[in-house]
Amino acid sequence: KKVSMTQMTASFKALLMAAALTLPGLAMAADPAMEKDGMYTDHKGMTLYTFAKDSAGKSACNDKCAANWPPLMAQAGDKSMGDWTVIKRDDGTMQWAYQGMPLYTFVMDKKAGDMTGDGKMDGAWKVAKAK
DSSP, rough: OOHHHHHHHHHHHHHHHHHHHHHHHHHHHHSSSEEETTTEETTSSSSSSEEEOTTTTTTOOTTHHHHHHOOBOOOOOOOBBEEEEEEEEEEEEEEETTTTTOBBOOTTTOOOTTOOOTTTHOOOOOBOOOO
8 A cells, every 4th residue: 555655646746746847837828928127028038029110910021021030929829918919920820919019039139138129220120118
C-alpha cells in the first residue's frame, strides 16, 4: 500500500506542477499586449506601433512592409475584448488591433524597450499608447 500512496503523491505533485506552469501562460493569453509607462509592448517587452496608413480594422502593411513591421498576430480562438479587437489581414491571418488600429513590432528593435520605429516614414509609424 505504501508504494501506491507514494506513486499517487508523486503523480499529484506532477499534476500540480503542470497546472502551475500552464496557468500563467493562459493568463498571459488573455491580454494581447502589456502596458508599460503608457505604451504598449508585446509579451516579450518589444514596443508595439501603429501605422497611419491603416484604417480602423484594416491593415495597409503587407508583404515587404509586414516583413519589416511584423504584425502582432492573433492565435486561432483569440476573441476581441473591449478596445482589443482581432482583425483579418489580406493574407487571411489574424492580427490584434487596439481601438481599431492594427499593431506591429519593428525588426530594427533588438531588445525590450527599443523604440527605433517611432516616427519612421515621415511620422507614419508611432508607438502604440494607452488611451
